[in-house]
Amino acid sequence: MTLAAELKARAAELGFLACGITHPGPPPYADRLDAWLAKGYAGTMRYLHRQARRRKDPRINVPEALSVVVALENYYAPDGADDREAPRVAKYARGQDYHRVTRARLDRLGAFLVQHGARVAHSYVDDGPVPERALAYSAGLGWIGKNTMLIRPGAGSFFFIGTIFTDLALPPDGPMTTDHCGSCTRCLDACPTGALVEARVLDATRCISYLTIEQKGPIPDELAGRLDGWAFGCDICNDVCPWNERFATTTTVAELLPVRRLGTADAATFDTMDDDEFHRRFAGTPFERPGLRGMRRNLRAALASARPKGDGA
Numbered sequence: 001m002t003l004a005a006e007l008k009a010r011a012a013e014l015g016f017l018a019c020g021i022t023h024p025g026p027p028p029y030a031d032r033l034d035a036w037l038a039k040g041y042a043g044t045m046r047y048l049h050r051q052a053r054r055r056k057d058p059r060i061n062v063p064e065a066l067s068v069v070v071a072l073e074n075y076y077a078p079d080g081a082d083d084r085e086a087p088r089v090a091k092y093a094r095g096q097d098y099h100r101v102t103r104a105r106l107d108r109l110g111a112f113l114v115q116h117g118a119r120v121a122h123s124y125v126d127d128g129p130v131p132e133r134a135l136a137y138s139a140g141l142g143w144i145g146k147n148t149m150l151i152r153p154g155a156g157s158f159f160f161i162g163t164i165f166t167d168l169a170l171p172p173d174g175p176m177t178t179d180h181c182g183s184c185t186r187c188l189d190a191c192p193t194g195a196l197v198e199a200r201v202l203d204a205t206r207c208i209s210y211l212t213i214e215q216k217g218p219i220p221d222e223l224a225g226r227l228d229g230w231a232f233g234c235d236i237c238n239d240v241c242p243w244n245e246r247f248a249t250t251t252t253v254a255e256l257l258p259v260r261r262l263g264t265a266d267a268a269t270f271d272t273m274d275d276d277e278f279h280r281r282f283a284g285t286p287f288e289r290p291g292l293r294g295m296r297r298n299l300r301a302a303l304a305s306a307r308p309k310g311d312g313a
């Protein structure tokens with residue numbers, strides 16, 4: 001077996017959904033990032049402007065790197081009845097923190113590379129200036145859907161993308177050039193805030209995920225009424241995708257199974273909670289990012305925007 005084949009077998013053994021290899025040089029479609037930033041679609045995520053040079057040439061992050069190993073980590077578990085009621089939490093945030101869980105598993109894959117002669121095996125998962133979808137695309141792991149997600153045939157898109165930059169020269173996989181969206185426009189039609197302004201272009205400043213997690217200020221009135229009950233993140237453009245409906249299967253990673261949801265009672269609880277209690281209850285969870293003030297804002301807006309039960313929501 002070649003080293004690349006052994007590596008992919010090791011990734012499967014560790015429970016990763018798929019693993020591919022690409023090179024760390026500039027991806028040919030880096031101009032899409034410039035166009036997106038120029039339109040102001042990053043909103044207050046200024047770090048995306050600051051990191052643009054590194055995202056357009058990921059090798060700058062780890063100059064010794066000759067290859068990037070990309071691994072997909074399934075986080076899917078089906079919604080229970082409570083998950084469909086406001087206040088809703090996106091699936092990716094219901095389990096333990098993936099920055100820790102997935103990073104630790106990537107490091108185990110990195111250890112395999114070191115055992116086979118690598119001196120460098122640096123892993124990232126949503127914690128560095130790394131264009132993760134672009135690298136996963138180049139590594140042949142899926143195509144970029146009209147909802148901007150990396151989608152994998154036979155698997156869907158409910159996974160995290162992790163990368164390992166290594167100084168081993170591994171044979172790169174080719175990109176998947178076929179567009180499997182065809183004439184489907186379900187995600188574009190379903191987005192309640194019109195954030196998918198055209199196929200494969202997302203205006204983050206309109207996206208519920210950005211409004212409830214990334215930005216600090218009040219949610220603009222025009223959009224607050226359209227949250228459809230979401231209090232943290234949003235899964236709509238993934239949930240409606242036929243590739244997820246058909247192929248999403250429950251994760252085998254126990255730590256990513258759901259442990260976190262918000263009951264309706266939490267709206268009042270957040271209003272009366274102080275910072276100490278918030279920290280005690282939610283330290284180390286994704287809710288730390290918006291913080292207590294952000295979660296108060298989100299809960300109020302989510303409940304106010306929820307459709308009445310039985311309204312097909």
Ligand code: B12
Pocket residue numbers: 029030032033036045048090091092125126127128129130131132133134137144147148149150151157158159160161162200202204207209210214232233234235237238
């Ligand atoms: C900023 C960010 C956001 C922003 C903006 C999202 C966006 N679509 O740009 C907000 C807060 C809205 C967001 C939301 C979500 N996010 Co987010 N996010 C990121 C982050 C940190 C950077 C993304 C970025 O650079 N965006 C700018 C655009 C221009 O870049 P891009 O989408 O990556 O597109 C590149 C390539 O896809 C390629 N490309 C684009 N179109 C095309 C078309 C063709 C034909 C080709 C060849 C290439 C190509 O070029 C682009 C430039 O490099 C990444 C992690 C990372 N380090 O990359 C996670 C990441 C993209 N997010 C992720 C997730 C899970 C989510 C949510 C599902 C969470 C949730 N449930 O609320 C939603 C999904 C919303 C959506 N439809 O995208 C995952 C996506 C996994 C996947 N299967 O694709 C990532 C990779 C994190 C991770 N490590 O797993 N996110």
Ligand code: SF4
Pocket residue numbers: 147190191192193194195196202206207208209234235236237238
């Ligand atoms: S995550 Fe929700 S708000 Fe954002 S683009 Fe998808 S459907 Fe629209």
Ligand code: SF4
Pocket residue numbers: 145146147148180181182184185186187188237240241242243
């Ligand atoms: S819902 Fe349809 S158009 Fe949107 S990403 Fe999925 S297959 Fe593509």
